[in-house]
Amino acid sequence: GDPERGAGLVASCVACHGPGGRSSMPRYPNLAGQHEAYLLSALEAYRDGDREDPEMAPQVMRFDDQELADIAAYFAEQDCD
Amino acid sequence: GDPERGAGLVASCVACHGPGGRSSMPRYPNLAGQHEAYLLSALEAYRDGDREDPEMAPQVMRFDDQELADIAAYFAEQDCD
Numbered sequence: 001g002d003p004e005r006g007a008g009l010v011a012s013c014v015a016c017h018g019p020g021g022r023s024s025m026p027r028y029p030n031l032a033g034q035h036e037a038y039l040l041s042a043l044e045a046y047r048d049g050d051r052e053d054p055e056m057a058p059q060v061m062r063f064d065d066q067e068l069a070d071i072a073a074y075f076a077e078q079d080c081d
Numbered sequence: 082g083d084p085e086r087g088a089g090l091v092a093s094c095v096a097c098h099g100p101g102g103r104s105s106m107p108r109y110p111n112l113a114g115q116h117e118a119y120l121l122s123a124l125e126a127y128r129d130g131d132r133e134d135p136e137m138a139p140q141v142m143r144f145d146d147q148e149l150a151d152i153a154a155y156f157a158e159q160d161c162d
Contacts, residue, residue: 026118033161037107051132080114080161 001036001066006074009067012059013075020078033080039072082117082147087155090148093140094156101159114161120153 013031017023021031031039045051047060047068060068094112098104102112112120126132128141128149141149 023116026116027122028116029119029123030115030161034111035104035107035109038110041108042110045132051126080111 001040001069001071001073003070003073003077005067006070006072009063009071010074012062013071016055017075021075022078022081030080031075032078034076036072036076039075040069043068043072082121082150082152082154084151084154084158086148087151087153090144090152091155093143094152097136098156102156103159103162111161112156113159115157117153117157120156121150124149124153 014021016025016028017031018025018028021034023030042051043060046053046056049057063071095102097106097109098112099106099109102115104111123132124141127134127137130138144152
């Protein structure tokens with residue numbers, strides 16, 4: 001995905017996952033520096049119902065596949081600390 | 082959980098997630114520096130079938146609840162880069 005495009009899509013993500021995906025709330029995972037392929041597979045799992053999470057489901061439904069890839073690319077590029 | 086006890090339990094985890102949970106294989110997530118509470122909730126989701134993953138299921142079944150908490154504590158304490 002394209003991290004620049006992703007940067008414009010993450011406002012609702014960072015509300016829970018923190019700026020750059022460095023979360024301050026322990027129940028929300030850090031996303032910064034995570035592998036892009038893993039982040040995308042997790043987003044797809046929420047989209048496809050392979051992972052059931054009432055908070056994530058409505059979030060991922062708002063994005064198309066390219067946008068999910070761009071979001072994954074954005075967080076993968078962030079520094080983890 | 083107790084990270085010292087966890088250190089003695091993670092041999093099979095690091096086989097995929099890498100030393101200290103810094104994974105070199107993009108489909109396996111980095112665990113280093115992730116929130117302990119989140120790591121434990123993910124392990125419990127695999128244990129309880131809320132997350133279905135053929136690779137993770139047999140792994141988590143080998144540990145009791147305290148051991149899962151110790152494993153989560155261990156990876157949470159690792160430096161993420």
